Amino acid sequence: MSNRIQELEIILKEFFEIPELNLRRSMQAKDIDAWDSLAHLDLMALLEEKYSIKFSLAEITGLNNVGELADLIDKKINSR
Amino acid sequence: MFPIQVASLEFLVLSIICLILWHLLFSRTWRLYILSFLSLPLIASYITAFSQIIVLAITVIAGFFIAKSLQKKPSRTLLSISLTGLGICFLMHKDVLFKGFLGETDPFQPAAIMGFSLVFFKLIHLFADAYGQTLRPLKPLTYFSWILAFFTWLAGPIVRYNDFAEQAEEGTLKPERGQILPALNRIVNGCFRLLLICPFILKHIDFTIFSSPQNNYVFCLNCFVYMYGYYLYIYMNFSGYCDIVLGLGMLFGIKIPENFTRPYLARNLLEYWRLWHITLSEWFRDYVFTPIYMSVSKKCGRKYWYISLIAAYALTFAGTGLWHGFTLNFLLFGMTHAVGCLFLRFSWHFISKKASKKFIASYKKSKIIACVACVCSNSWVAFSLLFFSRPLAELGQLLNMILTRLTA
Numbered sequence: 001m002s003n004r005i006q007e008l009e010i011i012l013k014e015f016f017e018i019p020e021l022n023l024r025r026s027m028q029a030k031d032i033d034a035w036d037s038l039a040h041l042d043l044m045a046l047l048e049e050k051y052s053i054k055f056s057l058a059e060i061t062g063l064n065n066v067g068e069l070a071d072l073i074d075k076k077i078n079s080r
Numbered sequence: 081m082f083p084i085q086v087a088s089l090e091f092l093v094l095s096i097i098c099l100i101l102w103h104l105l106f107s108r109t110w111r112l113y114i115l116s117f118l119s120l121p122l123i124a125s126y127i128t129a130f131s132q133i134i135v136l137a138i139t140v141i142a143g144f145f146i147a148k149s150l151q152k153k154p155s156r157t158l159l160s161i162s163l164t165g166l167g168i169c170f171l172m173h174k175d176v177l178f179k180g181f182l183g184e185t186d187p188f189q190p191a192a193i194m195g196f197s198l199v200f201f202k203l204i205h206l207f208a209d210a211y212g213q214t215l216r217p218l219k220p221l222t223y224f225s226w227i228l229a230f231f232t233w234l235a236g237p238i239v240r241y242n243d244f245a246e247q248a249e250e251g252t253l254k255p256e257r258g259q260i261l262p263a264l265n266r267i268v269n270g271c272f273r274l275l276l277i278c279p280f281i282l283k284h285i286d287f288t289i290f291s292s293p294q295n296n297y298v299f300c301l302n303c304f305v306y307m308y309g310y311y312l313y314i315y316m317n318f319s320g321y322c323d324i325v326l327g328l329g330m331l332f333g334i335k336i337p338e339n340f341t342r343p344y345l346a347r348n349l350l351e352y353w354r355l356w357h358i359t360l361s362e363w364f365r366d367y368v369f370t371p372i373y374m375s376v377s378k379k380c381g382r383k384y385w386y387i388s389l390i391a392a393y394a395l396t397f398a399g400t401g402l403w404h405g406f407t408l409n410f411l412l413f414g415m416t417h418a419v420g421c422l423f424l425r426f427s428w429h430f431i432s433k434k435a436s437k438k439f440i441a442s443y444k445k446s447k448i449i450a451c452v453a454c455v456c457s458n459s460w461v462a463f464s465l466l467f468f469s470r471p472l473a474e475l476g477q478l479l480n481m482i483l484t485r486l487t488a
Contacts, residue, residue, distance in 0.1 A: 034432075037365065038389075038425070041373050042382065058214035060374070061366050 004070040011050070015043055025067030051077060084125040086234055086321050087274040094122060094230065099331055103254070111253055112225040115332075119230035126196075136196065139169050140227055143203040148218050150210035159211045163204065170200045171406075197403055198236055201360075202227055204367055206241055216245045231328045235321055237339040237359040244334070253333040266327030273320030278313055285309035287470055290478055296485055303482070310469045311462035315344070318357070347453045349420040352461060360400070369396040389425060393418045409467040416464035420457075 009023035016034045029035040035043075044060050047053070047069075053076040063069050084090045098118045102111050127133055146162045149155075209215040218241075226244040247253070255263060285306050294302070322339045329336035339358050346352035353361045369392050376388035394415070401414025432440065443449060466475060 038373075041370060042377070042385070045374060045377050045382070048378075056212040056214075057208060057366065057370060058212040060370060062214070 002070065004074055005066065008066065008070055008073075011046070012043075015039075015046065023066055025065065025070065027066045028064065047073065053077065053080070082125060084122050086324050087271050090125075091122070094118060095328055098230070102332060108248070108253065109221060112221045112248060115225045115230075116221070116228050119225075119228040119233060122230040122233060123228065132196075135169055135172055136199070139166070139199060139203065140224070143199075143206065143227070144218070144220060144223050147203075147206045147210040147215070147223075150207055151213070151215055151218055154211045154213060156211075159207055162207050166200055166203055166207075170197070198233070198238060199227060201238055201363055201403075202241070205238075205363065208367055209241065214242075216242050216249075219245070219249070222248050231325050231332070232336060234325075235318070236357075237322060237325070237337050238363050239336055239359070243337070247334050251333060255331055255333050259330050263327040263330035266323045266330070270320045270323030270325075270327065273316045273323065277316045278320065281309055281313040281316065285313065287474065287478075290481060299481075299485060303478075306469075307459075307462045307466060311458070311465050314465055314468065315340075344458055345454060346457050347450055348424055348457050349417065349460060350424055352457055353417075353421075356461075364396050364400055368399055369393075372396065386426070390422060393422050393425075397421070404468075409472060412472075413464050413467040416460070416467070420460050420464075 013021045101114045222245045319340045326336050341355045343356035373392035376391045380387045397414035397418035401410040404410045
């Protein structure tokens, strides 16, 4: 498991209040009950704040799984 | 020239001519030319004033160059100016600038008047995606055939540019193997709904029945028949239209997104909007709700999450309502849904904080709760659609009659 996925696991455990969460790259929003469209927006706002990055509209709505989210965060941090 | 309706002989002739030429011509370019040019008579049939031609032509042509420019250099200033310009054109088109805000409603026109509004929706999506650098390289012929395509002109579904361009530029543009019969079946099903079921329902939901003398039980029954009958009429009308359009798309070898997935089975209003007029709800989610929610939540902070929620739902549903026409009826329709969705969000927030995980799991699994919730959400939708059906004064008279009987 990459560092970014490990970091995301800690964030998501706290955000969704699921201490037993075992995050994988292939995991999707539908795999976590509380991850609905609104929770997704809150999560993206939290990640923007935490990493001091900014997601575009297309990035917010176009993500398919946790792996893509981790890669996107890496890309944003590296291009700063 | 009269407006060409989807279930009409004129639309059938236009579709057949276009289909024959489409499949006779092997060149992808010529096929797109044919689609663009043959869409013009249908669009022209909806033009009632010369000024509309000017507004439409300027909007469509300028839209291409603005999107192209945003794609080349994502300028926030250009995006803001373009969206403001689009907003002004939209208000001109809806006659708001000339006739004033929130005029009279025009009932029983659900699936025939949206063409111009959809152009504005398509352009907002085009500008936003061009600015976000997620748009495929814009080509003039693909653009014009996408924005003018006659089969989605009348009332959608809203096809995203990337989805259309991928098929137009790389797809086979032929019906998939074994898809001709299902396509025809879908068109016949749509015609059946529009030409037989809808007139039958309309015949049985007569508003004037309320003015005749009747006892309380019959009056109550008539209220239910009118409310649910009108909901059924809207559903049959719009889903019938979509069946024809999707079937036609299959014959052209162009996949048009589904717009309805059994919305009457929705367990709540939020789910309902994921199943009813899907392309419009997704458009509003992506280009109205998300930016409003994100920007307000950044300004207010997560502690005041409810402010961003109220702002996002109120503005999104105000837009959803007013898109149908700038009348108080449509605004009230939108606000009814905003109130319903906010009630759901807040009550679910409260339940998930207070109730145990076991209770929530059993609540979600319970079939009895699912049935009750389904009836409640459909009733709320049917109630909201009353604002589509008659002018407010008449609905007020009906409410007065109900109150008089209740207090008598």
